[in-house]
Amino acid sequence: MSTGKVFTLSDFRYTLRLLANRPASTILSILVLACGLGLSIFTVTTATTFAYKDIPLPDGDSIVRLCTGESSSACGPFRAYEFSQIGLDVTSLDSIVVSSGSMANIESNSLQVDLITTATEWEMFSLAGVNAYMGRELREYDQDTEAEPVIVIGYDSWQSIFNNDPNILDQRIRVNGSFRRIVGVMPEEYKFPANSQAWIPLGTAKSNPLVNDETFVTGYARLRDGYTRKKASAELDSLYKRIRLQNPLEPEEYGLQNFVQTMSANISTLPMALIGGRLGIMALAALNLLSALVFLLVSINVGTLLLARINERIKDIAIRAALGGSEIRLLIQTMSENLFIAMTGGLLAILFAGFFLDLLNLFLLSTVAEEIPFWADFRVDASTLIAILIFLVLTVVVTCIIPGWKVVNGDFNSILRDGTRGAVGIKAGRASKNIITLAVSLITLLLYVGVLSGSFALMYKSAFSVMGPPNLVKTEISLDANRYTNNEASQKLGSVGQQLDQTSTFGGSIIFGSKGRLIINPAETIGSGVSPYVARVQSVLGDLEIVGASLLEGRYFDTSETSVSQSVAIVSQSLAKRIWPSVSPIGKEIVISYDPTESNRHRVIGMVSDTLISGQTILSPQSDAVYLPISQSLHRNVSIYAKYAGSKNEAFSTFREVIHSSGIQPPIEVSDYKDDQEASVVVMNSGITLIIFCGLFAFFVALMGIYGLSMNSVVMRTQEIGTKRALGATEGRISREFILSGFKQVGFGVLIASTISLPLSLLVFSSASAEYLAVAIPMITGVFSILFGCLLVSIYYPVRRILQQEPIEALRHQ
Amino acid sequence: MEGAASADAKPEPGKIIELGSLSKVYSGENLETHALHKINLKIKEGEYVSIAGQSGCGKSTLLSIIGLLDVCSSGSYYLAGHNASSLNKSERARLRNEEIGFVFQSFNLISDLTVYENVELPLTYRNNLKKSEADCMVRASLEVVGLSNRLDHFPSQLSGGQQQRVAVARAIAGSPSIILADEPCGNLDSKNAESIMTLMESLNENGTTICMVTHDPESAKRAKRYVELFDGQIVTDDVLRDTT
Incomplete structure (x- = not known):
């Protein structure tokens, strides 16, 4: 049997008429779809670009970063010596290169700029598979100790610093005070390994280390064919643990095996390595x-x-x-209206998402351009477009074709007989109520999850506003073991500290050398089976007061602490309270599991207040700390802080002069501690703001949906209102009836969702801090107040509009 | 013509409905439609009036105004001694509830409510009615229409004739002064229509005042008084049977 035409011009006109007959409902449906789907595209694209996108290099998906789990970030660096040992035995990776990124000061003519510069092995360019735009990349011979110092610059640097100078090659520029010859310019899009703007050869101390000191490097490689990241991670981890055991930094009697077992190495994609760390993973999970x-x-x-x-x-x-x-024509007629809404909404959603992604790109470029890795270009890609199309088709199928099919193939006669004028059909009426209850339940359930996680976001946002002490100028230096003996290094640091303290610009200084988080045992519990403590251990020289570690008991270090005097330590208040909750820590002895060549038994001479500074992330502000005098525990990679009171520029300039005059090479990068902290969290702060904004927008979309559904259900009952008025119901009575019935519906939905989410809420609240509850409880109250307020408005206004008509108009409503 | 009243007439004792020079004009963007033009009509207690006329002559508009579902553009209207034009919305609602019972062509039952609940509905809008009293009234009115065995059914489970009988039970449940019926048999077959007409007659015989709009001449002539409209004006107002 022929089905005839499936869609005619009159069908199309009818579709348009249906849409035009209820403009508010049509516009609301399109807006909810456009805003909601647009937001969805935006968040998915943002998360994908941050974490999962293939990097835009030849065979980019096989390029990986080698990570340790030692630091607070998920992708920590390797000790250069250990990495060189591992590299010899790896079978799952190819083209392993090491690098070390830092900010370098570039001087060309009168221009001075700081550029993110990667000191790297020459193979990095072949690993990335990219050739120079002009000149050449680094070569093997550039790494020779006696080789001429060279540099390869990025395209952007060539444009902005050297004004596209076609004769740039072979020009000599000062890099951190030393001359280097420019041998190449890389293509515009090349910023490997993340956001590098210049590349110099890696020094032998890092590429070919002879001692296992605290020199750290980052490793990159390509996965060999046939190997997965998981497989390669397992191999790397096993090798790493073996190397750690072969080169013990911790004495065995203090649980070396256990300590090593807590360390790990793994393979990560470049994006995941960059956003890694507890904070990044949490942000990504939230997104x-x-x-x-x-x-x-x-x-x-x-x-x-x-x-x-x-x-x-x-x-x-x-x-x-x-x-x-015919069946097919009826189905097409049925879905034509919703298809139009779905397609229009979908198109607008793509435009909205594209617009806001462009804004995000502009925002990042204008605020943290140097922090943006080269793969982070936020755009709607083809796979997202295909996913949207599938979603829209599925939506139309579920919402149109299935109900339409059921009517066409069911007992449509009963539908025709069902119901009377004055009310919607019983099935339609019940379906409408069930839809609202279902929608409210699901939305409420999502709101619970949203509010519980949103509270975390808000809490962390406030955490980021709590920074360390202000007015601290800071630099990091490394005292090469090949150049300075222990004694010389110690004297050099002492001299720097002294000079800083004598300069009137500064009100004190301190030098920190972080030894990382180590196992601490009170001497009296050694061998008793009591679980050890873990705390960050720092060598210090100078005034702890300036970083907020005020003396609470005992004394600070003084000149009596020498390499031959008794080993001493100062502990933080939090650690002291944990180890000796009811007695004074002064005079107690602790044993620290670090380099066994040094004395590891220390007598506690002081207790200071907890401070956030140095060696911690703001999200993991473990305050447990042990401070050792640098004279007894030398550290060659140190941070120097000096407190200033006047202008920042003057402090910077004086600080540089003092460090330079001490003869420490190379020239150092100087920064303000608080600026550094703020810069380090600006992306995360923006991310959290974005998450909160997206959450609020999602809530708004949810409200729009509930408003639309609720309002629609009232309008559908216009004739019922007319009938009730004909029977003598007053306006107040009708308004109350509708509002009460709406609240019952929503209340039922909220009850269902609350019951389902009860275990989650209890779990979160039982382990939540008072700070979290202080955010979460008002938030939940606010969200539900707004939800019920929205419902009240969505019922009251349409009912009032209908009541403003004469009853006969409501009765005649079609 | 019997029952004609002037625009300034005061309510007369024993008259439930009094329309004086009543007009209704619908104003469109470019068009004014005179649905009713200077209608004068009085209806006494116990009367059974049929209002007939061609489609579009203004029958339903007249019934809507009588039933306080709509307002007139000019003229006067007294319902049970109350001046309709001076009533506010709440007073109009109370009068509709206590003085008028509606029977619509398309039944206008609430599909989510059972037969019992539909009939009970107007009683729930009365302030001082006890639940037990309302229950008696609902059951009694359903008894009258012969549906006391269908209390828990929903409208969709009833035939058209049964649904209209539920609508009649709802109309009489509150013992109104007058029943206004708008084409009560318009959606029914002849057998069900006869059943409803008989029910109407029976109600009238028991003293209920009825005003029924119909386009069916046979139904119209079963009333005791026949009013015919043409182009919004009363052209015939005849007593078919003596009501005394």
Whole structure:
């Protein structure tokens, strides 16, 4: 049997008429879809670009970063010596290169700029598979100790610093005070390994280390064919643990085996390595969760709004079926209206998302351009577009074709007989109520998850505003073991500290050398089986007061602490309270599991207040710390801080002069501690702000959906209102009835969602801090107040509009 | 013509409905439609009036105004001694509830409510009615229409005739002064229509005042008084049977 035409011009006109007949509902449906889906595309694209996108290099997906789990970041660096040992035995990786990134001061003519510069092995360029735009890349002979110092610069640097000078090659520029010859310019898009703007050969201390000192490097490689990241990680981890055991930095009697077992090495993609760390993983997880929540919210809202429209047309479809419309034509007619809404909303969503992604790109470029890795270009890609199309088609199928199919192939006669004028059909009416309850339940469930995680975001946002002490100028230096003996290094540091203290610009200085987080045992518990403590251990020289570590008991270090005097330590208040909760720590002895060549038994001479400075992340502010005098525990990689009171520029200039005059090479990068902290969290802060904004927007979309559904359900009951008025119901009575029934519906939905999410809420609240509860409880109260307020408005206003008509108009409502 | 009243007439004792020179004009963007033009009509207690006329003559508009579902553009209207034009919305609602019972062509039952609940609905809008009293009234009115065995059914589970009988039960449940029926048999087959007409007659015989709009001449002539409209004006107002 021929089905005839499946869609005619009159069908199209009818579709447009349906859309135009209820402009508010049509616009609301399109807006909910456009805003919700747009937000979903935005968050998914952001998360994908940050973490999962293939890097834009030849065979980019096989390029990996080698990480240790030693530092607070998930992808910590390796000790250069250990890495060189590992590299010899790895079979799953190819082209392993090491590098070390830092900011370098470039001087060309009168211009001075700081550029992110990567000191790297020459093979990095072949690993990336990119050739120079002009000149050449680094070569093997550039790494020779006696080789001429050279530098390869990035395209952007060539443009901005050297004004596209075509004769740039062979020019000599000062890099950190030493002359280097420019031998190449890399292509515009090349910033490997992340956001590098210049590349210099890696020194032998890092590329070919002879001693296992605290020189750190970052490793990159390509996965060999046939190896997965998981497989390569397992191999790397096993080699790393073996090397650590072969080169013990910790004495065995203090649990070396156990300590090594807590260390790990792994293979990571470049994006994951960059965002890694507890903080990054949490932010990414929050973004992913948000993407999923937003997508679910959109699906529920759009689905229910479209389902409500179809629900209202069930009778219309039944009439058409009764008049003999073919199945396929009826289905196409059924979905034409929603298809139009879905496609228009989808198109607008892509435009919205594209617009806001462009804004995000502009924002990042204008605020943290140097922090942006080269693969972080936020754009809607083809796979996202395909996913959107699939989503829209699925939405139309679920919300139109399935209900339409059921009507056409079911007992449409009963639908025609069902109900009377004055009320929607019983099935349509119940379906409409069930849809609202279902939507409210799902939305509430998502709101719970959103609020619980949103509270964390808000809490962390406030955590980022708590920074360390202000007005601290800072630099990091390294005293090469080949150049300075222990004694010389110690004297050099002492001399720097002394000079800084004697300069009137500064009100004190301190030198920190971080030994990392180490095992601490009170001497009296050694061998008793009591679990050891872990604390960060720092060698210090100078005034702890200036970094906020005020003396609470005992004394600070003084000149009596020498390499031959008794080993002493100062402990932080939090650690002291944990080890000796009821007695004074002064005079107690602790044993630290570090270099066994040094004395590891220390008598506690002081207790200081906890401070956030140095060696910690703001999100993991473990305050447990042990400070050792640098004279007894030399550290060659140190941070120098000096407190200033006047202008920052003057402090910087004086600070540089003092360090330079002490003869420490190479010239150092100077920064303000608080600026550094702020810069380090600006991306995360922006990310959290973005997450909060997206969460609020998702909530707004959810409210729009509930408003639309609720309002629609009232409008569908216009004739019922007319009938009730004809029977003598007053306006107040009708308003109350509708509001009460709406609240019952929403209340039921909220109750279902609350029951389902109860275990999660209890779990979160039982382990939550008072700080979290202080954010979460008002947030939950606020969200539900707004939800019920929105419901009240969505019922009250349409009811009032209908009541403003004469009853006969409501009775005649079609 | 019997029952004609002037625009300034005061309510007369025993008259439930009094329309004086009542007009209704619908104003569109470019068009004014005179639905009713200077209608004068009085209806006494116990009357059974049919209002007939062609489609579009203003029958339903007249019934809507009588039922306080709509307002007139000019003229006067007294319902049970109350001046309709001076009533506010709440007073109009109270009068509709206590003085008027509606029977619509398309039944206008609430599909989510059972038969019992539909009939009970107007009683729930009365302030001083006890639940037990309302229950008696609901059951009694359903008894009258012969549906006391369908209390828990939903409208969709009833035939068209049964649904209209539920609508009649709802109309009489509150013992109103007058029942206004708008084409009560318009959606029914002849057998069900006869059943409803008989029910109407029976109600009238028991003293209920009825005003029924119909386009069916046969139904119209079963009333005791026949009013015919043409182009918004009363052209016939005849007593078919003596009501005394």
